[in-house]
Amino acid sequence: MEIIIYGIINSVTLALMALGFTLVYGVSRLPNFAHGALYVLTGYVAWMLMYRVGLYYPIAMVLSLIITGLVGAAMYQFVLVRIRGMAISEIIASYAIGLAILEGLRWGGLKGGTITLPPFVDGSIELIGVSVDYQRLIVVLIGVLLVGLLWLFVNRTKLGLALKGMAQDERAAMTLGIDSDYMAVVAMALGSVLAGIAALVLFPLGSIVVESGYNVLIMAVAVCIVGGLGSWNGAILAAFIIGFAQILTQVYLGAHYQVVVALVAIIVTLISRPSGLFGRQKELEERV
Amino acid sequence: MKCKRKLVSMISVLLVLLLFPTFSALAAEPILIGSPLATAFLYGWDAEKAIKLAVEEINAAGGVKVGDEKRPFKVEVIDTRDLEPGVPVSEALLAVEKLIIEKKVPFLVGGPVRSEAALAAMPLIAKHKVVSILTTGALSPKYHEMVEQNPDKFKYLFRISGEAKWMVVGELIPCLQQIQKDFNLNRLFIMVQDVAHARNGGGILAKVMPTKGWTVLGDPVVFPTGATDFSMALLKAKKENAEVIIIWMDMPESAILLRQWHDMKVPALPFGTIIAAAEQPGFWKATDGKGEYCLANVVNAGNAPSKATPWTMKFVDAYEKKYGLEPEGYGTSSSYMAVYVLKDAIERAGSLDPDKVVDALKKTDLMGVYGRIRFNPKNNQVIPSLDPEEGAVGTVFQWQAGKRVVVFPPKIATGEILLPPWMKKKE
Numbered sequence: 001m002e003i004i005i006y007g008i009i010n011s012v013t014l015a016l017m018a019l020g021f022t023l024v025y026g027v028s029r030l031p032n033f034a035h036g037a038l039y040v041l042t043g044y045v046a047w048m049l050m051y052r053v054g055l056y057y058p059i060a061m062v063l064s065l066i067i068t069g070l071v072g073a074a075m076y077q078f079v080l081v082r083i084r085g086m087a088i089s090e091i092i093a094s095y096a097i098g099l100a101i102l103e104g105l106r107w108g109g110l111k112g113g114t115i116t117l118p119p120f121v122d123g124s125i126e127l128i129g130v131s132v133d134y135q136r137l138i139v140v141l142i143g144v145l146l147v148g149l150l151w152l153f154v155n156r157t158k159l160g161l162a163l164k165g166m167a168q169d170e171r172a173a174m175t176l177g178i179d180s181d182y183m184a185v186v187a188m189a190l191g192s193v194l195a196g197i198a199a200l201v202l203f204p205l206g207s208i209v210v211e212s213g214y215n216v217l218i219m220a221v222a223v224c225i226v227g228g229l230g231s232w233n234g235a236i237l238a239a240f241i242i243g244f245a246q247i248l249t250q251v252y253l254g255a256h257y258q259v260v261v262a263l264v265a266i267i268v269t270l271i272s273r274p275s276g277l278f279g280r281q282k283e284l285e286e287r288v
Numbered sequence: 289m290k291c292k293r294k295l296v297s298m299i300s301v302l303l304v305l306l307l308f309p310t311f312s313a314l315a316a317e318p319i320l321i322g323s324p325l326a327t328a329f330l331y332g333w334d335a336e337k338a339i340k341l342a343v344e345e346i347n348a349a350g351g352v353k354v355g356d357e358k359r360p361f362k363v364e365v366i367d368t369r370d371l372e373p374g375v376p377v378s379e380a381l382l383a384v385e386k387l388i389i390e391k392k393v394p395f396l397v398g399g400p401v402r403s404e405a406a407l408a409a410m411p412l413i414a415k416h417k418v419v420s421i422l423t424t425g426a427l428s429p430k431y432h433e434m435v436e437q438n439p440d441k442f443k444y445l446f447r448i449s450g451e452a453k454w455m456v457v458g459e460l461i462p463c464l465q466q467i468q469k470d471f472n473l474n475r476l477f478i479m480v481q482d483v484a485h486a487r488n489g490g491g492i493l494a495k496v497m498p499t500k501g502w503t504v505l506g507d508p509v510v511f512p513t514g515a516t517d518f519s520m521a522l523l524k525a526k527k528e529n530a531e532v533i534i535i536w537m538d539m540p541e542s543a544i545l546l547r548q549w550h551d552m553k554v555p556a557l558p559f560g561t562i563i564a565a566a567e568q569p570g571f572w573k574a575t576d577g578k579g580e581y582c583l584a585n586v587v588n589a590g591n592a593p594s595k596a597t598p599w600t601m602k603f604v605d606a607y608e609k610k611y612g613l614e615p616e617g618y619g620t621s622s623s624y625m626a627v628y629v630l631k632d633a634i635e636r637a638g639s640l641d642p643d644k645v646v647d648a649l650k651k652t653d654l655m656g657v658y659g660r661i662r663f664n665p666k667n668n669q670v671i672p673s674l675d676p677e678e679g680a681v682g683t684v685f686q687w688q689a690g691k692r693v694v695v696f697p698p699k700i701a702t703g704e705i706l707l708p709p710w711m712k713k714k715e
Contacts (some may be wrong), residue, residue, distance in 0.1 A: 114570035133551035206544035256482045256510040
């Protein structure tokens, strides 16, 4: 039973980490390699607002998300827009920004794992004989809620439909009057906020450390490659595949083999189905 | 008026006389100390701070007497990055090489911090005849075993901090025996990080503890560096009725393990043989007090407040005064002490010649922050003991109500081990 419960928790955790990355790529075809840095930045800003400025936790959370969203939007508006369409340059530039944020935070004193965010609800519960802390249940709850809200946003709002249109065919969307750059800014801001939400929900389980930025980026990329770059359904399915594979590896092979699961998943996907489970990017070439 | 002028002149002369040794020492060419350290991690920055504190104190007191001349120390710190996940050992070797070749340091004090990097750097340091005192991180017994196997080649390499074999046999096992006696606990679960010293230490424990009346619950569970979820292993520990959980991890994420242990109310006492996160004074805040009852070994006395020797609290207070917090990790007191030991050896050698300094270091006998400091003549490893009058003494503390209370060894203990409220004492 613990495999099922912790498998679900781990999978939702991975999905939360990857949602922002896949949203940005899906809409603007922009691989945001600063995703992990935005994740850490949100946690750190929330902590600063709470413990240094003295704001209430909910206010600190909302403000930190707004700041992260603005940082994401600014990244696109001032840097990435100039190299749009040049995939390698986009990767290098976004990774460089991420590196600057993370190492800047380290240089500024974020080291040692001595700071963290408080859990939303403290304590634990026995769930069918398995001990689970409330924060992990909240992770699952927020993960499911977020996916539902995103679905509603994308399918039921004008802005969401415009984003969806961009993701499906940018040129066609432009002919219908959708401003491609504006949509990319919105996607970057939204993707950054999603990374931030993941941080606010997941950091109470551990400590705010720079290294988690790199880990989150690796996991987000792994989930997106396995699921198919830009595919939200694929990302969620991939999160569950990798999430359960990690837990099974931990139980049956050993915890230290867990790190290779995501990398093996990437390799297997690239060999057997380069566009991922739901990806369409290279479908034609694959068929050829 | 005349009298006043006279007084001012006398005070000026007195000040000049008092400060002259300091000025003359500072004017002399400094003695370079190279410190290769993983500066972004606890075992790097604690060592860096301690080394700088010792250097500052020594320079303020006039410097190091080399023959007839007084010379100040100067520290060159370089980041080895060897505690960062995924960074290859070669990075640390390049850092050491840079200190030796570019900075031309005759002495190394500090790391490399990771055992694998420290072991790999041995031939390089020996080749350049640089006197090195390892003070932090590297706990692998292989370090001094290599010196013992090849004493001519590695005679320049000393270690003033503890090592895994003594920590297990000399400190951890006696401490566990005490726990067994006091609380009737005997079921052991071992969780280690995937690094050499932790795997070795965990392996030794798994082999030895059954012979001491303990039931070891399976092989040590090995976690990759940077792991952030320990719930499955904790669930296993709970399911198998573990009573003591041995944790051997030098990564900051070990704080997560303790938060999970607390949230799951695992009825087992967490004992960090090495547990970087719990060593730090900021740990209490970082876990919202969830790390209470965690035991942590900080390798040498002085890394948590105690009265091991008259110098211990003097050091703790000086560190707190300079940096605003108590000594942080297990590399602190040993790094501080290494600078004083080096000063003592240089002064006795009367020279900076590496061979002469090595000979003097071998004859070191100094009552330091964590007891009597002497090196084993066969392998240049500091001689450990449970009595500060006899050798370098360790420290195991427990987090109790926000404070680090020293509970082992008995000679320096300031309190007793407590069980968490969700653990019942067995009759």
